[in-house]
Amino acid sequence: MLDLASVDTPRNRLLSVLLLAGLLVSWEVVIRVFGIAPFILPAPSAVAQALWRGFANGPFLQHTLITVAEVLLGFIFGSAVGLVLGVGIALNRHIAYFVYPYIVMFLSMPKVALAPLIVLWFGLGITSKIVTAALVTFFPVMVNTIAGLNAADRDGIDLIRSLGGTERQIFTMLRLPAALPMIVAGLEIAMTLSLIGTVVAELIGAEQGLGMLMQSMNFSMDTAGVFSILIVLAIVGLVLNQALKSARRRMIFWENAGRAASTPSKRASPATEVENTLAVSR
Amino acid sequence: MDDRISQDQRTPYRASSPNFSAAPGAHPSAIHVSALCKTYGTDDTGVMALDDINLDIRAGEFVTVVGPSGCGKSTLMRMIAGLIAPSRGEIRLGGDIVRGTRRDIGIVFQSPVLFPWRTVLENVLIPIDVQRRGRQQNLPKARDLLAMVGLADFAHRYPAELSGGMQQRVGIARALVNNPAILLMDEPFGALDAMTRENLNVELQRLWQSNGNTVLLITHSISEAVFLADRVVVMTARPGRIAEVLEIDLPRPRTLEMMGSTAFGHYVNRIRTHFGAKGAD
Numbered sequence: 319m320l321d322l323a324s325v326d327t328p329r330n331r332l333l334s335v336l337l338l339a340g341l342l343v344s345w346e347v348v349i350r351v352f353g354i355a356p357f358i359l360p361a362p363s364a365v366a367q368a369l370w371r372g373f374a375n376g377p378f379l380q381h382t383l384i385t386v387a388e389v390l391l392g393f394i395f396g397s398a399v400g401l402v403l404g405v406g407i408a409l410n411r412h413i414a415y416f417v418y419p420y421i422v423m424f425l426s427m428p429k430v431a432l433a434p435l436i437v438l439w440f441g442l443g444i445t446s447k448i449v450t451a452a453l454v455t456f457f458p459v460m461v462n463t464i465a466g467l468n469a470a471d472r473d474g475i476d477l478i479r480s481l482g483g484t485e486r487q488i489f490t491m492l493r494l495p496a497a498l499p500m501i502v503a504g505l506e507i508a509m510t511l512s513l514i515g516t517v518v519a520e521l522i523g524a525e526q527g528l529g530m531l532m533q534s535m536n537f538s539m540d541t542a543g544v545f546s547i548l549i550v551l552a553i554v555g556l557v558l559n560q561a562l563k564s565a566r567r568r569m570i571f572w573e574n575a576g577r578a579a580s581t582p583s584k585r586a587s588p589a590t591e592v593e594n595t596l597a598v599s600r
Numbered sequence: 601m602d603d604r605i606s607q608d609q610r611t612p613y614r615a616s617s618p619n620f621s622a623a624p625g626a627h628p629s630a631i632h633v634s635a636l637c638k639t640y641g642t643d644d645t646g647v648m649a650l651d652d653i654n655l656d657i658r659a660g661e662f663v664t665v666v667g668p669s670g671c672g673k674s675t676l677m678r679m680i681a682g683l684i685a686p687s688r689g690e691i692r693l694g695g696d697i698v699r700g701t702r703r704d705i706g707i708v709f710q711s712p713v714l715f716p717w718r719t720v721l722e723n724v725l726i727p728i729d730v731q732r733r734g735r736q737q738n739l740p741k742a743r744d745l746l747a748m749v750g751l752a753d754f755a756h757r758y759p760a761e762l763s764g765g766m767q768q769r770v771g772i773a774r775a776l777v778n779n780p781a782i783l784l785m786d787e788p789f790g791a792l793d794a795m796t797r798e799n800l801n802v803e804l805q806r807l808w809q810s811n812g813n814t815v816l817l818i819t820h821s822i823s824e825a826v827f828l829a830d831r832v833v834v835m836t837a838r839p840g841r842i843a844e845v846l847e848i849d850l851p852r853p854r855t856l857e858m859m860g861s862t863a864f865g866h867y868v869n870r871i872r873t874h875f876g877a878k879g880a881d
Contacts, residue, residue, distance in 0.1 A: 491726070
């Protein structure tokens with residue numbers, strides 16, 4: 319990530335807000351001065367109104383909840399399958415041998431392109447959305463799990479082995495925790511993809527959800543409504559990603575160890591450290 | 601505190617290693633290597649890493665192995681640890697033939713090999729966890745060892761908060777936590793700067809003198825080899841062979857000042873003759 323902390327001053331925050339306000343105002347002015355039709359490009363004020371109406375006395379909240387549920391369920395199922403397959407492939411050469419050709423084939427294929435088929439097979443309900451989301455989710459989790467489990471230090475493996483440790487101990491004490499940063503990185507990609515997969519499936523055919531809502535607004539030339547849904551989707555994506563980021567900080571607590579040296583007050587107590595480690599190594 | 605440790609460890613050989621069932625009447629050497637060969641790849645086309653290695657190390661002895669890259673010294677160490685199998689010949693530890701890894705060996709690698717998600721103390725406890733000896737009983741021992749390597753105050757820090765020299769000290773404390781009869785060290789100070797390295801050499805000597813383990817230390821550095829050793833095994837490369845085994849007759853404890861003495865220089869020069877103008881590297 320870029321290091322933006324050093325320029326995150328109060329003055330720059332104010333400037334950032336002013337920049338946003340300036341952009342919105344000039345957008346509004348351009349629309350009014352040139353008389354651009356609202357169904358081509360709505361003014362920010364119209365988008366804000368659509369957003370307000372949608373949540374205050376419209377169906378936005380209900381559809382947002384449906385979409386979020388689909389995203390999360392797809393993410394959970396897809397990640398679970400990705401994790402299990404990844405562990406299997408990383409640990410067992412036979413599984414790897416038989417599964418690898420399909421992985422290579424799938425690798426270059428845009429998985430969302432399967433969405434029309436999945437909607438055809440699983441119908442217009444939420445099942446087809448969850449399946450699509452799971453399908454696009456499982457891949458990065460699996461690939462990162464394989465890479466992460468193979469990233470363990472050779473000497474570390476030899477260390478445990480030289481002490482008479484078993485393969486199982488090598489896995490739980492070293493390979494799995496060593497793989498965690500990569501697995502979680504895979505989960506972060508997967509969350510973004512899960513949202514994309516869900517919305518694409520909803521656009522193709524759905525009874526509920528933000529994608530379906532957007533599609534129907536598009537047909538009725540309610541462009542301001544479409545924009546307002548885009549904003550909702552952006553916020554949903556942002557919230558989900560932040561949730562994962564804070565989970566990452568807790569799971570991979572040792573990544574902060576270098577920084578903790580300079581701020582001892584922020585360090586976890588020894589007791590929690592032991593608990594964390596136990597949780598990780600089990 | 602230090603006394604207690606040394607008491608515990610002065611006889612680690614018998615105390616912690618029921619596997620070392622010595623033949624009646626005999627005094628088996630701690631490490632006995634005979635006619636050892638290692639070939640990588642097939643027998644006729646393979647690369648011979650070690651050729652006819654014979655070595656006998658007494659219990660409590662400090663032996664260093666010095667030689668150029670590719671002389672097979674790491675291979676030798678890995679075979680003694682039971683991590684890889686010899687092509688021919690045999691290795692006996694305390695009389696028992698090595699057939700795989702065992703529980704009474706401590707290893708220190710060139711990199712510290714600390715697990716970043718474990719605190720310093722928990723890293724020292726890795727052998728205890730692997731061998732399920734019980735954290736509670738061994739906690740005092742782990743803390744004592746950390747104190748001996750000067751890291752008592754860092755027990756609850758994470759490895760990322762430590763310098764390279766401190767990390768390697770943790771690695772040494774960890775290698776000693778399960779009272780190993782034999783301590784194997786594969787270029788443990790190779791990645792450290794010269795001053796840290798010399799200080800750790802002095803510390804290692806002190807630890808060894810109070811613990812009494814058998815130590816086999818592999819190094820690139822001729823002066824390190826002479827400084828630490830009772831005997832220096834000089835190896836040459838391609839294939840790896842023992843060129844000379846040199847008894848180092850210098851008083852203990854040795855000090856860094858002694859490295860400037862005539863006797864020390866004599867040993868260093870003697871070893872250097874085996875490597876020609878190229879030096880050990």
